Amino acid sequence: MNPSRLIPVLLVGLLAAASQAQADEVSVAVAANFTAPMQKIAVEFEKDTGHKVISSFGATGKFYAQIKNGAPFEVLLAADDETPAKLVKENAAVAGSQFTYAIGKLVLWSAKPAVVDGAGTVLKHAGFDHLAIANPKLAPYGAAAVETMKAMGVYDRLQPKIVTGESIAQAHQFISSGNALLGFVALSQVLKDGKIDGSAWVVPAKLYAPIRQDGVILNKGKGKPAAEALLKYLKSDKAKAVITSFGYELS
Template sequence: MKRFKQTLLTAAIIFSTTNAWADTVYVAVASNFSKPLQAIAETFKAASGHELKISAGATGKLYAQIANGAPFEVFLSADSKTPKKLVEEKLAEADSQFTYAFGKLVLWSSTEGYVDDKGEVLSKGTFKHLAIANPKTAPYGEAGMAVMEKLGLTAAITPKLVTGENITQTFDFVSTGNAELGFVALSQVQQDGKLKSGSAWIVPAEMYQPMAQDAVLLTKGKDNAAAQALLEFLKGEEVQTIISSYGYEIPSPPSPALPPQWVKGAMRE
């Protein structure tokens, strides 16, 4: 019943915004979620007429840009602590934060058969380079370091690390062969439940801290009804199907609807 009410609420918001002038929403998104967001942007535009202007990067670097006055209105982070910090610093709206997906880490190589399904290639150490996102700014990089620590391989592998500025650059290192393998987001190498290419080990979730990826309405977007509608749209069944197809887990039960003040703000007369 709650899910039915949520669907009606989302439909009402989209209907109301469709009948108004289309707006633009400036979205900062963690690199791992850039492709899913592009697909969501098309669906959102078809439903509401609103367009997304997307800027992707490492979560830590996007935070720095927001703190320095970047004109973003919505932030889709790769963690939950950064949006919370933005709320605490009055750069994001209280009560607007929610988890839109749980990320999954994968050890991937663009070469067929290179990575085994148990990740034993790490302990063999026959590779020259392993790519990883900067653990200081990218949660997926932090998770990769946690896996190596868990396996007791940090000291042995650290000299072989090639550090990407974000998860997109990390993926590029591996896809171009500059690194034989690397820790990347499952969303980058999987579509509709199938590995796009190469070989991979989906790292067991217990080997790193859960990567709850949270969304938040930034202060610069509080008066943009389209920004508020986007956050509500992310909770709809159609969007959650898109998110799942990229290998993410959906929060269960789904995140609650936005508080009444946001819903009211998203409804246009």
């Protein structure tokens, strides 16, 4: 090969190797309600940065316990703002890295049409056997569901009908499988292309405390380029477009 042609080839090879060397993985604990948006964002993040996201999805409260017990997560995308703040206070997360990536919306949903009306009055009629919610002790959306029912004055009457999932994902599964006729889930779980299958009532924000979902870099991610790059990416216009397409609001 002509030496003059060899130099550009070598340069390309060296640049590719350097890029590959800089690429890294980031282990992320993601609130279950944010599963679909995170899956889309992770694909784009990997394309744009070369870093790979290893995501685990579940209940925020459960992740907190795992993090405190030494789980190897580097970033937490919580379903609340209290858990990240608590981890920072307990020196388990990086101070100054916490920010709100989404504001969630609660929805009363049934997989079947014409079950849930546009004002949620089905809760007052109580003509159903089971109502699914996420564990209010582990999942902020579950706590918001209880708060909503109490604000409506129906919680005590409905309590015997409530079936509790470990996370909002399991609550959704109870409803989609028909084991519960209806229940409270995240809007992001049932909104597809701007439409909701089945029947739903988007709960007015005044009935529950704002679900501010915060991200934070955990101690195991401190100083790691992939962890820092992911939080920066979540603030980008591209990531924000994905987040709002699933019905979330931005702070």
